[in-house]
Amino acid sequence: MSEKTLAKNQPKPKLRKDMTMLQWTIRNMKVNWRGYAMVAPYYVIFLTFTIVPVILSFVLSFTNFNMLEMPRFVGIDNYIRLILDDDIFLLAIQNTLIFATMTGPFSYLLSLLFAWFINELTPKFRSVVTLIFYAPSISGQVYLIWQVLFSGDQYGYVNGILMKMGLINAPVLWFSDANYIMPLVIVVALWTSLGTSFLSFIAGFQVVDKSLYEAAAVDGIKNRWQELWFVTLPMMRNQMMFAAVMSITGAFGFGAIITALCGFPSPDYCAWTIMHHLEDYGGSRWEVGYASAIATVLFIIQIAANTIIGKMLSKVGK
Amino acid sequence: MKKIRFRKKHRLNRSAGGDMSINILLIVFGAFMFLPMVYAISQSLKPLDELWMFPPRFFVRSPTLKNFSDLFKLMSTSWVPFSRYIFNTALVAVGGTFGHLFIASMASYALTKIPFPGRNGMFQLVQKSLMFHQTVAAISNYIIMSALGWIDTYWALIIPAFGSTLGLYLMKQFMDSSVPDSVLESARLDGAKEVTIYWKIVMPMVKPAWLTLIVYSFQGLWNTGTSTYIYSEELKTFNYAIQQILAGGIVRSGAAAASTVIMMLVPITVFVITQSNIIETMASSGMKD
Numbered sequence: 161m162s163e164k165t166l167a168k169n170q171p172k173p174k175l176r177k178d179m180t181m182l183q184w185t186i187r188n189m190k191v192n193w194r195g196y197a198m199v200a201p202y203y204v205i206f207l208t209f210t211i212v213p214v215i216l217s218f219v220l221s222f223t224n225f226n227m228l229e230m231p232r233f234v235g236i237d238n239y240i241r242l243i244l245d246d247d248i249f250l251l252a253i254q255n256t257l258i259f260a261t262m263t264g265p266f267s268y269l270l271s272l273l274f275a276w277f278i279n280e281l282t283p284k285f286r287s288v289v290t291l292i293f294y295a296p297s298i299s300g301q302v303y304l305i306w307q308v309l310f311s312g313d314q315y316g317y318v319n320g321i322l323m324k325m326g327l328i329n330a331p332v333l334w335f336s337d338a339n340y341i342m343p344l345v346i347v348v349a350l351w352t353s354l355g356t357s358f359l360s361f362i363a364g365f366q367v368v369d370k371s372l373y374e375a376a377a378v379d380g381i382k383n384r385w386q387e388l389w390f391v392t393l394p395m396m397r398n399q400m401m402f403a404a405v406m407s408i409t410g411a412f413g414f415g416a417i418i419t420a421l422c423g424f425p426s427p428d429y430c431a432w433t434i435m436h437h438l439e440d441y442g443g444s445r446w447e448v449g450y451a452s453a454i455a456t457v458l459f460i461i462q463i464a465a466n467t468i469i470g471k472m473l474s475k476v477g478k
Numbered sequence: 479m480k481k482i483r484f485r486k487k488h489r490l491n492r493s494a495g496g497d498m499s500i501n502i503l504l505i506v507f508g509a510f511m512f513l514p515m516v517y518a519i520s521q522s523l524k525p526l527d528e529l530w531m532f533p534p535r536f537f538v539r540s541p542t543l544k545n546f547s548d549l550f551k552l553m554s555t556s557w558v559p560f561s562r563y564i565f566n567t568a569l570v571a572v573g574g575t576f577g578h579l580f581i582a583s584m585a586s587y588a589l590t591k592i593p594f595p596g597r598n599g600m601f602q603l604v605q606k607s608l609m610f611h612q613t614v615a616a617i618s619n620y621i622i623m624s625a626l627g628w629i630d631t632y633w634a635l636i637i638p639a640f641g642s643t644l645g646l647y648l649m650k651q652f653m654d655s656s657v658p659d660s661v662l663e664s665a666r667l668d669g670a671k672e673v674t675i676y677w678k679i680v681m682p683m684v685k686p687a688w689l690t691l692i693v694y695s696f697q698g699l700w701n702t703g704t705s706t707y708i709y710s711e712e713l714k715t716f717n718y719a720i721q722q723i724l725a726g727g728i729v730r731s732g733a734a735a736a737s738t739v740i741m742m743l744v745p746i747t748v749f750v751i752t753q754s755n756i757i758e759t760m761a762s763s764g765m766k767d
Contacts, residue, residue, distance in 0.1 A: 185595050194672045195594030202585035203600065205641035210607050213618035220618070227621075274507065277500045280492075287753055289504065291746075292512050298749060299742035300701045300717065305518040308735075317517070320534040351511065356644070356760075363760035377490045387491050398764025405608050405765065413611040435613050442617035443706060451617050459614045466609040 238453035264411030267353035275361030357403030364399035574639030634707035
């Protein structure tokens with residue numbers, strides 16, 4: 161809306177015959193110099209700590225920098241080493257992809273589904289149930305309670321119950337057994353994942369114009385699923401796009417939870433992700449050049465995931 | 479019976495069976511979300527012999543606040559006075575949050591309401607950077623911090639928080655949808671400066687958005703734990719100190735349970751107070767391609 165009205169107030173470059181496009185832009189820049197002054201503080205900090213680091217690690221990924229000696233250009237050696245020489249990196253990629261595809265899309269669908277269900281409740285219930293679903297994502301380290309629930313000794317709640325029921329004879333080492341770690345960590349990650357995207361959906365459902373539903377009912381929408389697919393979701397396309405970005409980014413941000421639950425490194429590297437590989441080479445071994453190559457790969461994976469999902473979502477309801 | 483039928487008539491496309499299954503799903507998943515939190519609270523109220531009891535019980539039998547008093551006792555014996563950790567967290571959280579609120583909302587105002595060339599590209603850059611997680615930038619950030627000489631200072635924790643991307647994104651989207659241009663035009667005709675318009679007219683109109691920014695920034699900074707930029711003990715945060723207690727083994731398991739509850743209750747309380755404002759902000763969070 162505001163874009164359009166603003167554009168109306170400006171002289172249109174095409175209509176001006178006395179100025180070239182460049183002259184018009186420069187004039188416009190001079191008239192609106194206050195805009196640059198007002199965005200400057202934010203953008204200086206944002207560029208320094210968000211954009212420059214990405215570019216810097218891309219550049220450093222072609223060097224052998226180690227924080228002590230001057231970096232030397234080594235071409236694509238780091239990338240060759242990653243793919244051909246580093247078995248653990250390949251394992252990390254595999255784990256990251258499994259982990260991200262299990263948490264990202266499921267967290268997204270759970271957010272959407274439960275926001276939809278919660279929207280059917282009366283307003284009072286709605287805010288209480290929203291709080292219940294949202295709370296785990298903001299409660300800091302409370303996910304460590306899962307370690308107590310699934311503790312490896314007989315005092316762990318789950319072991320205690322299973323032993324009392326006679327289903328197992330000896331306690332199961334949940335967070336040390338490679339068979340259980342991945343599924344458990346995924347469950348815990350999902351438990352903490354109903355965050356910003358969930359709230360965005362909660363809000364999105366509330367602002368859909370109610371009269372649309374009546375019109376749709378007249379037009380032959382028969383049940384709530386049709387209503388969701390043909391009326392609500394197309395109205396919420398922007399919300400869905402935003403929530404998808406938040407879910408995907410979140411799916412690559414669970415490194416700390418995995419470390420907290422199963423140690424660093426996890427037993428047999430079974431929950432070792434690219435995030436851990438990056439931390440290992442960057443934070444512990446100070447092979448900054450090599451770590452930068454890992455960071456660049458992780459960056460590309462995330463941008464690719466976002467682009468693909470974005471393309472898919474733009475087809476919803478069309 | 480009549481009443482129910484009357485209500486159903488007014489709810490379009492809703493079947494009783496569907497309502498029932500939705501409620502069942504909400505209860506089942508709600509329990510899955512809620513019970514671990516309840517267990518965390520129950521653990522914090524258990525005396526030591528109940529914490530190490532076989533078979534373990536879900537609910538506490540003889541609740542006690544001893545774990546909390548143990549926690550405070552542990553705090554008072556720490557090498558760096560515990561008040562120092564609390565001061566550090568307060569300084570970082572308050573400083574980072576208000577700096578972020580101020581410069582991000584000022585930038586949002588300019589991006590939304592001043593038609594300077596390049597603003598769309600600038601905003602696109604912020605929007606795109608929501609697409610990758612900060613871990614990607616961690617190592618380079620360390621290099622940048624050390625080049626600036628900020629390693630082991632408060633600046634390393636506070637200043638990057640100013641440039642948080644989600645905050646600017648939400649603020650800009652909210653201003654886009656809830657501040658009509660007509661309000662600004664009359665002020666401009668009266669000769670008001672842009673900074674005055676931003677501070678006196680626009681900021682009071684976007685209260686839900688700045689509350690949201692405060693909550694998000696505060697939550698992020700509250701949960702800042704072991705930062706790689708800080709190694710002096712007296713500059714470390716409350717969350718870090720709590721984690722040290724958590725790592726203390728069986729003897730401290732009671733105090734650890736108590737500390738988890740304290741760490742979780744603060745952000746939850748903040749959210750309960752501000753929930754309606756946050757939801758209002760989120761209503762305009764949609765991303766246009």
